[in-house]
Amino acid sequence: MSDAAADWPDQIYALFKEHGIRQVALVPDAGHSRLIKRCLADNDIKVTTLTTEEEGIGLIFGGWLGGEKGVLLMQSSGVGNCINMLSVPIAHRTPCPMIVTMRGDYGEFNPFQIPMGNATQTVLEAMGTLVKRAETPEDVAPTVNATLRLAFNTYRPTATLISQRVIGAKTFGK
Amino acid sequence: MAETNLHRMHRFDLTKRLVAKLQREEAVIGGIGHSNFDLWAAGHRPQNFYMLGSMGLAIPIALGVALAQPARRCFALEGDGSLLMQLGCLATVATLAPKNLTMLIMDNGSYQITGGQATPAAGGADFVAIARGCGLRSAVWATDETDFDAQIDRCLATDGPHLIGLKLDDQPPAAQTERDPPQLRDRFMRGMGVKKSKLPG
Numbered sequence: 001m002s003d004a005a006a007d008w009p010d011q012i013y014a015l016f017k018e019h020g021i022r023q024v025a026l027v028p029d030a031g032h033s034r035l036i037k038r039c040l041a042d043n044d045i046k047v048t049t050l051t052t053e054e055e056g057i058g059l060i061f062g063g064w065l066g067g068e069k070g071v072l073l074m075q076s077s078g079v080g081n082c083i084n085m086l087s088v089p090i091a092h093r094t095p096c097p098m099i100v101t102m103r104g105d106y107g108e109f110n111p112f113q114i115p116m117g118n119a120t121q122t123v124l125e126a127m128g129t130l131v132k133r134a135e136t137p138e139d140v141a142p143t144v145n146a147t148l149r150l151a152f153n154t155y156r157p158t159a160t161l162i163s164q165r166v167i168g169a170k171t172f173g174k
Numbered sequence: 175m176a177e178t179n180l181h182r183m184h185r186f187d188l189t190k191r192l193v194a195k196l197q198r199e200e201a202v203i204g205g206i207g208h209s210n211f212d213l214w215a216a217g218h219r220p221q222n223f224y225m226l227g228s229m230g231l232a233i234p235i236a237l238g239v240a241l242a243q244p245a246r247r248c249f250a251l252e253g254d255g256s257l258l259m260q261l262g263c264l265a266t267v268a269t270l271a272p273k274n275l276t277m278l279i280m281d282n283g284s285y286q287i288t289g290g291q292a293t294p295a296a297g298g299a300d301f302v303a304i305a306r307g308c309g310l311r312s313a314v315w316a317t318d319e320t321d322f323d324a325q326i327d328r329c330l331a332t333d334g335p336h337l338i339g340l341k342l343d344d345q346p347p348a349a350q351t352e353r354d355p356p357q358l359r360d361r362f363m364r365g366m367g368v369k370k371s372k373l374p375g
């Protein structure tokens with residue numbers, strides 16, 4: 001039996017392969033670092049490091065238009081950067097799966113992360129995104145699987161929010 | 175030649191010149207507003223995509239298509255005001271360096287569709303210099319229509335990524351694009367050869 005507490009990033013990577021993901025667009029977050037390393041090491045996955053999460057909505061859309069499945073990885077603060085751009089997958093009826101590592105929702109130390117972290121699910125849902133939360137390491141793989149299936153089978157933006165209870169609240173050594 | 179002294183050209187004329195040179199089902203992503211209106215007016219092709227919203231995403235969308243279909247040349251037509259919203263994408267393109275991507279910057283110096291207000295580039299921002307500063311070595315201003323034709327030929331014959339800056343006048347667009355986003359997306363995917371459907375299209 002695998003150790004979900006440590007292996008959930010590898011389980012997400014395995015789901016990417018199972019679903020035929022060819023493009024991964026991201027603004028880096030520490031919570032995604034192990035998954036990002038796995039994707040970078042895979043010659044069949046094109047990894048794009050973005051200057052802003054908005055770019056990623058366009059990139060994932062363009063990839064779909066060209067026949068490739070993509071996923072957007074970001075931190076909850078990045079969700080706020082791309083809200084208007086969610087009009088693209090909504091208006092065109094295209095998949096836009098997002099995997100969001102949360103800040104500001106459980107044991108956060110940085111006051112600046114609280115407003116966006118607390119609003120992440122609300123604003124995504126206000127823009128028509130189907131949102132599911134993973135609160136434990138065991139939740140992550142089934143929730144990401146559901147997020148990918150919902151996106152690619154029903155043609156819309158979907159998101160898994162990975163709780164700070166899974167990632168561990170950052171302290172920067174404090 | 176100093177960027178501010180360049181001959182100003184017509185967007186519709188240049189768009190027609192571009193489309194006339196596309197013989198190999200090249201993808202063209204028309205940015206929001208007049209950039210895609212004139213692409214529409216130049217005559218619909220199955221490989222044209224028209225953006226009705228998401229200001230600034232013409233280049234990221236074209237990049238996604240270019241990465242997905244490396245054997246197909248892709249063009250992004252992006253306005254100057256739109257590019258100012260997403261300048262970082264030039265660094266992203268320079269880093270990924272897709273050989274099949276060309277970006278045309280439709281620079282009329284204004285937000286023409288909202289009444290012709292000057293953009294913040296009026297202080298002297300030079301989009302070709304910005305692109306070169308981001309690492310895009312093949313970035314040039316087209317000096318006139320003849321030079322534009324030659325630059326497009328070069329982009330069709332050599333590895334990119336390429337960027338061409340186009341100084342435009344304030345001629346209004348020649349038509350307006352139809353506004354049915356799922357239909358525009360479906361037709362483009364058929365044009366890209368990725369939509370397999372028994373439904374007539």
